[in-house]
Amino acid sequence: MVIKLTKLLSILANIFIIILLLPGIATALPGKIHAxxxxxxxxxxxxxxxxxxxxxxxxxxxxxxxxxxxxxxxxxxxxxxxxxxxxxxxxxxxxxxxxxxxxxxxxxxxxxxxxxxxxxxxxxxxxx
Structure with a gap:
């Protein structure tokens, strides 16, 4: 049980860090922007x-x-x-x-x- 909780917290922490380090993913705009x-x-x-x-x-x-x-x-x-x-x-x-x-x-x-x-x-x- 403790191992599953640790894994879950680890995964959530990694996702949070990725979101913080890659703000372009969170603010990506849908639709086309012509070159x-x-x-x-x-x-x-x-x-x-x-x-x-x-x-x-x-x-x-x-x-x-x-x-x-x-x-x-x-x-x-x-x-x-x-x-x-x-x-x-x-x-x-x-x-x-x-x-x-x-x-x-x-x-x-x-x-x-x-x-x-x-x-x-x-x-x-x-x-x-």
Whole structure:
């Protein structure tokens, strides 16, 4: 009985660790994202200096940013995606470009949640 309980706890602990170490699995988006689609170009927070980071940390932060871009891209409709890409191409700041999109309240909430969650992940990963 004790061995079965130990095995069960061990399996649950391993699953929990895997979920924590691979957040991309938990936040994977259903549906297609076309390879030729323009993704949102996001800026890194000003608190990070590339010279202070190891190559592995830089790679992890870039992966987090790319995942964030895909999540934001999924929230927008096709006309908003096109307008955002156009604004960014013209050199508009990321946040200003988002403000120009006339987002619905639900979209604003989702994007704010994505940005907040991403910033938390970036702070956590920077300390690794």
């Amino acid at each position: 030729q689609s323009t993704l949102v170009i996001a800026q890194a927070p000003n608190s990070y200096s590339d010279s202070d980071l190891t190559p592995l940390q830089k790679q992890r932060l870039q992966a987090i940013r790319q995942r964030r871009n895909k999540e934001i891209y999924a929230v927008l409709n096709s006309s908003q995606r096109a307008k955002l890409a156009q604004e960014l191409h013209h050199g508009t700041d990321f946040n200003q470009a988002l403000d120009k999109l006339n987002l619905k309240p639900e979209q604003k909430e989702m994007i704010q949640a994505i940005l907040h969650f991403t910033n938390l992940k970036m702070k956590f990963k920077k300390n690794w």
